[in-house]
Amino acid sequence: DVKVTQSSRYLVKRTGEKVFLECVQDMDHENMFWYRQDPGLGLRLIYFSYDVKMKEKGDIPEGYSVSREKKERFSLILESASTNQTSMYLCASSLRSSPLHFGNGTRLTVT
Amino acid sequence: AQSVTQLDSQVPVFEEAPVELRCNYSSSVSVYLFWYVQYPNQGLQLLLKYLSGSTLVKGINGFEAEFNKSQTSFHLRKPSVHISDTAEYFCAVSDGGGGADGLTFGKGTHLIIQP
Numbered sequence: 001d002v003k004v005t006q007s008s009r010y011l012v013k014r015t016g017e018k019v020f021l022e023c024v025q026d027m028d029h030e031n032m033f034w035y036r037q038d039p040g041l042g043l044r045l046i047y048f049s050y051d052v053k054m055k056e057k058g059d060i061p062e063g064y065s066v067s068r069e070k071k072e073r074f075s076l077i078l079e080s081a082s083t084n085q086t087s088m089y090l091c092a093s094s095l096r097s098s099p100l101h102f103g104n105g106t107r108l109t110v111t
Numbered sequence: 112a113q114s115v116t117q118l119d120s121q122v123p124v125f126e127e128a129p130v131e132l133r134c135n136y137s138s139s140v141s142v143y144l145f146w147y148v149q150y151p152n153q154g155l156q157l158l159l160k161y162l163s164g165s166t167l168v169k170g171i172n173g174f175e176a177e178f179n180k181s182q183t184s185f186h187l188r189k190p191s192v193h194i195s196d197t198a199e200y201f202c203a204v205s206d207g208g209g210g211a212d213g214l215t216f217g218k219g220t221h222l223i224i225q226p
Contacts, residue, residue: 031213035216040120042117042201042218048213090155099145102147102154102156104153104154105153105154
């Protein structure tokens with residue numbers, strides 16, 4: 001069974017801090033994704049990656065960057081956290097055109 | 112561009128009653144359709160998917176959905192709900208099979224089961 005692990009369930013950070021959200025998958029999937037989930041807005045795609053060192057912007061990339069140095073790991077970076085980035089962040093992975101498998105999410109609060 | 116509309120943000124239903132969660136999509140190309148479920152404090156779990164073939168798709172936990180191309184709909188149904196079905200349900204669409212370029216999600220429907 002595919003396992004997508006997000007390193008933190010809850011994070012509290014201060015405005016202006018640099019924040020790293022880590023995601024690891026154990027099934028050698030090519031594709032990895034970062035979404036944010038907000039009440040009433042559903043899930044919105046921030047960034048995704050087809051392969052190591054490859055990245056593509058999603059629908060709402062502003063204020064975020066990503067890193068994929070190894071196939072199993074996809075990091076989301078908030079260069080300077082702001083209060084409007086308080087949200088639930090969901091990582092997902094997939095093999096070619098197969099359905100996405102999601103992690104349990106990281107709830108980030110920026111104060 | 113694709114979009115997904117889930118017509119109801121909340122659906123309250125009594126236990127053992129039938130339920131339908133509505134989903135409409137817009138896309139200019141062939142689509143692949145998905146329903147995901149999110150239980151409290153968890154990530155999303157795939158319920159069922161339509162990629163091709165039969166328009167009636169059966170998924171886990173007794174759910175099914177019907178792809179209707181003329182109505183551009185993919186409504187989710189269950190004939191008899193259980194208290195454990197209380198969750199957030201998301202409809203999603205992709206033109207790349209779901210894995211190639213991610214999914215476009217609807218805003219979600221909160222299914223509330225009343226005893």
